[in-house]
Amino acid sequence: VELHAFDNLLEVWGDGQMIASHPRRLHPGNSTAAEHMPERHRHHQQWTPGRLKNWAAGVGPDTLTWVSERLAEKTHPEQAYRLCLGLLSLTREYPSERVNNSCRLANTEGLNRLKQIKSILKNNRDLVPADGDLHPSQELPQEHENIRGPRHFH
Structure with missing residues (x-):
């Protein structure tokens, strides 16, 4: 494959035949022709x-x-x-x-x-x-029979 770059045009040649031709952009960005894009890429252009x-x-x-x-x-x-x-x-x-x-x-x-x-x-x-979104009635009581305290652990 050969690439021929001109001031305003890029050409791709293969086996002596031109395969593709695109206008050359001198500023950053994409220049892909919509018809050369896969269908799902064209869908995103909308x-x-x-x-x-x-x-x-x-x-x-x-x-x-x-x-x-x-x-x-x-x-x-x-x-x-x-x-x-x-x-x-x-x-x-x-x-x-x-x-x-x-x-x-x-x-x-x-x-x-x-x-x-x-x-x-x-x-x-x-x-x-979220923690800040709990209503006071939803908070667990801090004093009840199942809380053993620090003296329970050695």
């Missing part, structure tokens, strides 16, 4: 950071925070689309409230992987109230 954030906001404020942070930490937001779509599609399997609660936990604990959020949901960690 998404924008704004559209993902709108969907996330509909799920809840903690989901919006998680999605916004994933988009911001990538050099190109498009690199986070699959991750964000994976998170948002969890609303097909779980109620929005649970997905948002799992994002709250993820934001608090600094979790940025979809696998970690799925684990939170699978193990129902989003349903356990």
Whole structure:
């Protein structure tokens, strides 16, 4: 395979025939023609950071925070689309409230992987109230017959 690079054009040649031709970009970024992309990559082109954030906001404020942070930490937001779509599609399997609660936990604990959020949901960690969220009547009594105290241990 040979690559012929001109000022405004790149050509790929193989066995004496031109295989592909692309306009040359002089500034950073992707220049892949949509028709050369796999179908699933073309599907992602319809998404924008704004559209993902709108969907996330509909799920809840903690989901919006998680999605916004994933988009911001990538050099190109498009690199986070699959991750964000994976998170948002969890609303097909779980109620929005649970997905948002799992994002709250993820934001608090600094979790940025979809696998970690799925684990939170699978193990129902989003349903356990945070320590500060316990109502006084839910707290365990500190004085009862089963508490042995320090003198019980040698």
